Amino acid sequence: MLSGLTWDHPRGYNALAAAAAEVAPGHGLSLTWARQPLEGFESAPIAELCAAHDLVVLDHPHVGEAVEAGCLHPLEDIFGADELAAIGARTIGPCLASYRYAGRHWALPLDAATQVMASRLDLLATPPATWEEVLALSRGGTAVALSLAGPHVLMSLFSLATALGAPPTEADPAELLPRAVAIEAWEILSELAARSPAALRPLNPIGILGRMAAGPVAACVPLVYGYVNYAAPAEGAPLRFSDAPRARPGGRPGGTLGGTGIGISRRLEPTEALRTHLRWLMSEAVQRGFIPDHDGQPSARAAWADAGVNARWGGFYAGTAATLEASCVRPRFSGYIAFQTAASERLREALASAEPAGRAMAALQDLYAAARPDGGET
Numbered sequence: 099m100l101s102g103l104t105w106d107h108p109r110g111y112n113a114l115a116a117a118a119a120e121v122a123p124g125h126g127l128s129l130t131w132a133r134q135p136l137e138g139f140e141s142a143p144i145a146e147l148c149a150a151h152d153l154v155v156l157d158h159p160h161v162g163e164a165v166e167a168g169c170l171h172p173l174e175d176i177f178g179a180d181e182l183a184a185i186g187a188r189t190i191g192p193c194l195a196s197y198r199y200a201g202r203h204w205a206l207p208l209d210a211a212t213q214v215m216a217s218r219l220d221l222l223a224t225p226p227a228t229w230e231e232v233l234a235l236s237r238g239g240t241a242v243a244l245s246l247a248g249p250h251v252l253m254s255l256f257s258l259a260t261a262l263g264a265p266p267t268e269a270d271p272a273e274l275l276p277r278a279v280a281i282e283a284w285e286i287l288s289e290l291a292a293r294s295p296a297a298l299r300p301l302n303p304i305g306i307l308g309r310m311a312a313g314p315v316a317a318c319v320p321l322v323y324g325y326v327n328y329a330a331p332a333e334g335a336p337l338r339f340s341d342a343p344r345a346r347p348g349g350r351p352g353g354t355l356g357g358t359g360i361g362i363s364r365r366l367e368p369t370e371a372l373r374t375h376l377r378w379l380m381s382e383a384v385q386r387g388f389i390p391d392h393d394g395q396p397s398a399r400a401a402w403a404d405a406g407v408n409a410r411w412g413g414f415y416a417g418t419a420a421t422l423e424a425s426c427v428r429p430r431f432s433g434y435i436a437f438q439t440a441a442s443e444r445l446r447e448a449l450a451s452a453e454p455a456g457r458a459m460a461a462l463q464d465l466y467a468a469a470r471p472d473g474g475e476t
Contacts, residue, residue: 099128100366102153106133107304108327109209110155110358113394117379121388125378126371129153136302137248140435145169148363155358158196159428159435161204162475164361166432171362172202176373185380190399191422197359199430200475205359206380208389210397212353212425213245213257214418216307216328216337217318225318225340229261229286232320232343236293243316244287244294245323246449247302251287252442253354254321256426258283261345261352265426271476274466280459284448290320291449311335323356326395329412339414341421355425357397429476437469 102118104110111133118129132151139147139156147154148169156164164170173182182203186194193207217225222240226232236242245254255275256266264279275283295316298306303323309315311334320343328337341351360376362368378384385398390407401407402415402422428434441462448458470476 099130100152100372101150102129102131102155102360103147103151104131104133104155105136105139105358107136107325108393109325109395110136113389113392114155114208114379116392117375117388121378122375125375127369127375129375140249140439143167148361149365152363152366154361154363155208156205156361157356157358158205159430159438161197161199162430162432162434164204165200169364170204171364171366171368172204173197173206173362174202176362176368177377188382188399189397190402190419191425192355192427193357193359193397196355196357196427196430205361206376207357207359207397208379209358209395210402210422211323211325211356211395212342212418212422213253213321213356214324214342214353214421215318215320215340216310216322216324217340218310218314218316218335219338220335221314221317225338226320226343227341228347228349229258229320229343229345232318233286233289235317236290240318241295241314241316242290242293243298243306243310243319244291245301245303245306245319245321246291246294246446247300247305249438249442250303250323251445251449252438253323253356253428254287255280255283255445256354256428257321257342257352258286259352260354260424260426261343261350263345263350267429267476268426272467272470274463275459277456277459277463280462281455284455284459288449288452288455307337308334311337321353324395324414324418326390326411326414327393329414330410336412338412338417340417350424351421353421353425355422355427357395429470431469431471431474431476433469433471437465440469441465 145167197205385396389396
């Protein structure tokens with residue numbers, strides 16, 4: 099019996115559990131999936147999770163830690179470079195590329211997500227397309243919320259900087275964000291945060307989207323990780339999901355890649371039955387059918403463009419695909435997760451004290467410089 103660990107949400111669990119029960123036996127595989135809260139992956143070292151499970155669902159910023167610990171199989175040893183290239187060719191955005199580190203890939207991109215815009219159709223006829231339009235809505239008295247809890251305040255800064263043309267570490271691996279862009283992005287976020295509904299401040303994306311579906315607490319949140327189930331919820335109002343704002347009309351929509359991949363623990367010697375099952379999960383037909391039919395959020399580009407999938411889920415995929423294609427990838431060095439936690443807390447302190455943007459961004463860069471290995475891969 100193989101053991102897998104995923105996160106405790108229908109999007110993270112239902113498709114994997116159904117596949118294990120309905121499909122894996124036909125592949126000659128006995129597999130069960132355990133669950134833990136999404137935040138649990140931030141607090142437990144990846145090596146501990148791999149020591150306890152054969153398959154581990156992880157986010158790409160954990161890859162550097164996993165490589166340093168030597169707890170995952172490189173996928174090139176299991177599938178080969180040509181097969182991985184074929185998977186990458188049919189995967190949306192940088193989902194597979196985000197799991198490449200130290201010259202190899204470490205997880206299969208099962209689930210795709212990025213920060214996008216969510217809005218209430220009854221409160222906002224047309225979602226804003228640019229950050230100037232977002233600011234105008236907020237200044238005019240429309241309730242515009244921000245996702246600021248946990249790591250999401252830092253993710254929002256990354257997303258806005260990406261829209262402004264400077265994704266994190268892209269220009270210089272030693273610099274988290276160019277100073278002028280970081281200041282501009284932080285000033286926008288600070289202004290919006292001052293008017294963001296207080297009741298939503300302590301909530302993670304699931305909590306924010308759930309409250310928005312349940313009642314008119316906010317007209318829109320311009321940056322929040324997309325969860326397809328809120329586009330067609332069993333209860334409450336459906337939310338409209340659209341591309342993240344651009345800095346200018348026709349510019350790049352700024353999103354920070356999320357989603358999850360399946361890593362294979364070193365404690366397991368992969369069998370052909372396991373390869374067959376993982377290939378099945380990653381196949382285009384399954385990504386367009388079985389995964390969304392079981393509450394999953396597929397990584398195959400064809401699923402995001404599929405008319406039937408979009409009709410079932412309120413146009414969620416077509417409405418946000420451009421942001422996912424253009425999303426930035428976070429650093430992945432060992433120690434990044436601890437930096438992300440400390441940096442997010444420091445940014446919330448800056449918001450609470452109305453700290454000048456220049457000083458806050460200098461402190462953020464200092465935290466990054468202290469966390470990053472000298473000369474190492476980001």
